[in-house]
Amino acid sequence: MEIKRKYPWLVALMCVFAVLSIGLIKSPISIIPFESRASTTPVNISARNFIPVDMNKEFQAKKTRLIVIEDFQAIMLNNNRSLHVYLPPSYYDDKEKKFPVLYVHDGKSVFEVSDWSKESLNMHTQADKLISEGKIKEIIIVGIDNIGELRTSEYSHWDGVDMGEPVLGKGDLYEDFVINDVKPFIDKNFRTLADRDNTALMGASIGGLATFNIGFRHSEVFSKLAMLSPYLGWGDNKLYDMLSTGVYKDKKPLKIWIDVGSKEDSFVNMAANGVLLLMNNGYKYSDELVAYEAPDGEHSERFWAQRIESVLLFLFGNIGKPESMKLYVDNKIYLSDKAIKHINSVVTYDSGFIMTEVLANYSVEKPDLLKIAGFGGGLLPLAEGVTKITVKSSTGLTAQESITILK
Structure with missing residues (x-):
């Protein structure tokens, strides 16, 4: 109460600041x-x-x-x-x-x-x-x-x-x-x-x-x-x-x-x-x-x-700058599969933009179990077992997944 009596201008200024602050923190989508x-x-x-x-x-x-x-x-x-x-x-x-x-x-x-x-x-x-x-x-x-x-x-x-x-x-x-x-x-x-x-x-x-x-x-x-x-x-x-x-x-x-x-x-x-x-x-x-x-x-x-x-x-x-990459891939594949599975490497940018990376480099921890070949990361199972795949995007992002190959 003492501040209000002695410095009314300060109280008014604080009220204005409070109103502006509410407006500033409001999400842009609200307008x-x-x-x-x-x-x-x-x-x-x-x-x-x-x-x-x-x-x-x-x-x-x-x-x-x-x-x-x-x-x-x-x-x-x-x-x-x-x-x-x-x-x-x-x-x-x-x-x-x-x-x-x-x-x-x-x-x-x-x-x-x-x-x-x-x-x-x-x-x-x-x-x-x-x-x-x-x-x-x-x-x-x-x-x-x-x-x-x-x-x-x-x-x-x-x-x-x-x-x-x-x-x-x-x-x-x-x-x-x-x-x-x-x-x-x-x-x-x-x-x-x-x-x-x-x-x-x-x-x-x-x-x-x-x-x-x-x-x-x-x-x-x-x-x-x-x-x-x-x-x-x-x-x-x-x-x-x-x-x-x-x-x-x-x-x-x-x-x-x-x-x-x-x-x-x-x-x-x-x-x-x-x-x-x-x-x-x-x-x-x-x-x-x-x-x-x-x-x-x-x-x-x-x-x-x-x-x-x-x-x-x-x-x-x-679209901004690439921020993260996530791999969408079947973690279990079968030697008997007729359809070729592939890796969908999805890159998210800081703007919210999303795309699939098709120029990625692929590597396999155990190449005797699995081969990655063709456009878009096609998976070719070679033998039963578990291995890890690593995908590096053209922008330098890296992601990994484990793959189990079953009979």
Whole structure:
């Protein structure tokens, strides 16, 4: 009480400091508008009635950051669909600022719940989090809807078979839609950095194949590609031939992300083949090309969502420095195994970025029991026993595991 009577200015200063301290220790994520599902209801508007965002008084007043543009026409495909647009936190604060753009196939599940899996990538919440932490640039994200029954056809640049039924590939027409309908509309109506260096494309499953084809055919439009569990083997593995001896053999100026879940069976091999061919064509691993095998990952949005932060860091941020490495490998393998087991060496960076190290050096304590060979650390059991394996990453990190070989 004596301090309060004699030094009221000191008490006031202490109160101000206390308030500021509370604000300083509060987690940055607490200020994110898109923390919860309750706050993510988008504003729907018809493409026919759309005017540039900077001229839309309602959007300006409400600072609308999730917009669904309905009945958007694909001219060459002669059909309509919706576009789903996310605007970054400062979009309405600086009327001169322009932003990079990430275009994503299967647009509804980018921010909302997919009709197919009832899951979502929740990219708006993840982008806001990374932006608030200063880890990535502010970006615009555009989700492009698929048309259910036409999805496989539109995402395929060549014919194939899906669920036993022949599919006529219309990927060239979908490609025209993305480049000549969607992108010009977005560039006209939003403040974008429209050059290739600031334009990225992303897709999952056969949407990953569409991303690969569109990106490689139009590297003058896109500089960054992200493919989640891509269906690279579609249509009798034609893509691999194109990478080996065909039109994709020549290296393009692209930054490429490829991932897959460890439980996705044949997709793991498809991803590994694609990564190996790209490296053979000159792409520098961990710089121009990154791969990630997600432990226990499956083939749906719920699992892809777990990789989105790393995707955004790779495409639009700074991945930081490698911090630790963990080995995911079966600790028991059998001489009778027909399928070759492999080591998944997962490196975590100080930014939270995660990738699989495919350039590691491998050594075996008892080489008469086990051999490590091939791309990605394939395990070849030679005799029964227990041995230790040591993996050293290209960044100098080291990890060890014990392996038991059984009959």
